[in-house]
Amino acid sequence: MYKHTQIGYVIIVFFAVAAAVMIPVLTTSGRVIMVIPVVAAVAVLLALFSTLTVEVTDKQLRFKFGIGLFRKSVPLNEIVSWTETRNSWLYGWGLRVTFRGWLYNVSGVHAVEITLRTGKKFRLGTDEPEELSRALASATGRQ
Numbered sequence: 001m002y003k004h005t006q007i008g009y010v011i012i013v014f015f016a017v018a019a020a021v022m023i024p025v026l027t028t029s030g031r032v033i034m035v036i037p038v039v040a041a042v043a044v045l046l047a048l049f050s051t052l053t054v055e056v057t058d059k060q061l062r063f064k065f066g067i068g069l070f071r072k073s074v075p076l077n078e079i080v081s082w083t084e085t086r087n088s089w090l091y092g093w094g095l096r097v098t099f100r101g102w103l104y105n106v107s108g109v110h111a112v113e114i115t116l117r118t119g120k121k122f123r124l125g126t127d128e129p130e131e132l133s134r135a136l137a138s139a140t141g142r143q
């Protein structure tokens with residue numbers, strides 16, 4: 001029904017710049033042996049956290065970071081409500097706990113806050129909050 005992958009361009013640029021600064025520093029300081037672990041760490045972090053894919057099917061809300069090591073699925077019948085919202089820039093990006101519950105975000109401040117039957121809440125960062133809300137409404141038959 002709905003599937004969208006948001007790319008975290010700032011995250012990608014940040015790690016690319018960090019590697020571009022660290023590699024010359026390591027090579028000129030005689031620590032060439034450290035270049036491979038630095039490049040490997042940057043590659044792993046980019047593979048894990050540079051994108052966030054959100055999918056709404058007829059039975060579940062699924063989302064995953066990057067290649068999917070960090071993923072979650074929620075049955076639609078467990079979702080009580082959702083609200084389009086904005087995150088404080090202080091919340092940042094990545095997977096983190098906030099005052100509003102868990103936040104899954106790779107870019108920007110827009111999100112959809114999901115409230116579960118248990119009362120727990122979490123936020124999915126998205127550059128398509130209206131489309132995600134429409135997909136949840138269509139899949140659950142609720143507005």
